[in-house]
Amino acid sequence: MHSSLAQAREEYADDHGGRNASYIPALAQVSSNLFGIAAVSCNGDIVEVGDAEVPFAIESISKVFSLAYVIDQIGHRELLSKIGANPTGEPFNSVMAVELHHGKPLNPLVNAGAMATVSLIPGKTPDDIWNTIISNLEAFAGHSLSVDEEIYHSESETNQHNRGIAWLLKSYGYFYNDPDMIVDLYTRMCSVKITARDLAVMGACFCNGGVNPVTGKRVVKDTNVPPVLAEMCMSGLYDSTGTWMYEAGVPGKSGVGGGLLACAPGKLALASYSPPLDVAGNSVRGQKALNRIITEHGLNLFLS
Numbered sequence: 001m002h003s004s005l006a007q008a009r010e011e012y013a014d015d016h017g018g019r020n021a022s023y024i025p026a027l028a029q030v031s032s033n034l035f036g037i038a039a040v041s042c043n044g045d046i047v048e049v050g051d052a053e054v055p056f057a058i059e060s061i062s063k064v065f066s067l068a069y070v071i072d073q074i075g076h077r078e079l080l081s082k083i084g085a086n087p088t089g090e091p092f093n094s095v096m097a098v099e100l101h102h103g104k105p106l107n108p109l110v111n112a113g114a115m116a117t118v119s120l121i122p123g124k125t126p127d128d129i130w131n132t133i134i135s136n137l138e139a140f141a142g143h144s145l146s147v148d149e150e151i152y153h154s155e156s157e158t159n160q161h162n163r164g165i166a167w168l169l170k171s172y173g174y175f176y177n178d179p180d181m182i183v184d185l186y187t188r189m190c191s192v193k194i195t196a197r198d199l200a201v202m203g204a205c206f207c208n209g210g211v212n213p214v215t216g217k218r219v220v221k222d223t224n225v226p227p228v229l230a231e232m233c234m235s236g237l238y239d240s241t242g243t244w245m246y247e248a249g250v251p252g253k254s255g256v257g258g259g260l261l262a263c264a265p266g267k268l269a270l271a272s273y274s275p276p277l278d279v280a281g282n283s284v285r286g287q288k289a290l291n292r293i294i295t296e297h298g299l300n301l302f303l304s
C-alpha cells in the first residue's frame with residue numbers, strides 16, 4: 001500500500017489544476033503545494049506519504065461525523081423526514097435548492113442540511129452542544145482535536161450566506177434550534193484541525209462497522225453506518241458526486257480545506273490533503289490520487 005500511495009502522490013504532485021477556496025479568506029493563504037495521502041485498514045494499520053501530518057481545516061468533511069452522531073440519537077427514519085437523503089443538483093451552499101423544495105434541505109451534506117443536522121444535537125447551552133460536537137470528532141480521530149482560530153474567525157466574518165440559509169430553513173420549519181447559535185457552532189466545527197492521517201482513521205471507523213480500528217471503541221451504531229455511507233454516495237462531493245461514484249465507486253466526502261475521504265467498507269479508508277479545488281469545491285489532486293489507488297486495488301464497490 002505504501003508504494004501505491006507514493007506513486008499516486010508522485011504522479012499528481014505536479015498537477016496544478018484548481019484553486020484554493022477563497023470565499024473563506026484564510027483558506028486562500030494556505031500553500032497550494034501541500035499534498036499528503038494516508039490509508040487506514042480495518043485492522044488499524046496506518047500508511048502515509050507526503051504532508052499527511054500537516055493540519056488543515058476539516059470543513060465539510062465534519063458533516064458526516066455530526067450526521068453519524070445525530071442518526072445515533074434520533075434514528076435514520078427521523079433523519080430522513082427532518083433532513084433527507086436526495087441530491088440537490090445545486091452547489092453546496094445553494095439557497096435556490098432550499099426554495100425549490102419548500103424549505104426541506106434535502107440532505108445532510110450540503111450546508112443547509114448540515115446546519116439543520118447540527119441543530120438536532122441535544123444540549124441546554126451552546127457549550128454543551130460544542131462539547132458533544134468536538135468529543136464526537138475526537139472519538140472518530142482517536143485523540144484530542146482543536147479549532148484553527150484563524151480560520152474560525154475568517155469564516156465567522158464571512159458566513160452571512162450560511163446565516164441566511166439557516167434563517168430561511170427556520171422560516172420553513174426545518175431548523176430545530178436557534179439559527180445564529182447553531183451557525184456559529186457549525187462554523188467552529190468546520191474549523192477543527194485534522195490531518196490526512198486523522199481523516200483516514202476517522203473514515204476507517206465507517207469501514208469497520210462503526211468501531212474505531214485504532215482505539216477499539218465504538219463511535220457509531222453498526223446499523224447506522226450504511227445510511228451515513230449512502231448519504232456520502234449521494235452527495236459527498238456535491239453536484240459532482242455522480243462523476244466521483246462513476247469513477248471511484250466508493251463513498252467519498254470532500255471539504256473546502258482540501259481534504260478528501262474515501263471509504264471502502266470492510267477494507268480501508270483513504271484520505272488526502274491538497275488545497276486546490278475544482279469548481280464544485282473538491283480537491284483536484286485528491287480526487288485523481290484516490291481514484292488511482294482505488295482502481296489499482298480494485299476497491300470499487302460495484303466490481304463483482
Ligand code: DON
Nearest residue numbers: 059060092190254255256281
Ligand atoms: O460552510 C461552508 O461553506 C464551509 N465551512 C464548508 C463548505 C465545504 O467544505 C464544502 N466542501 N467541499
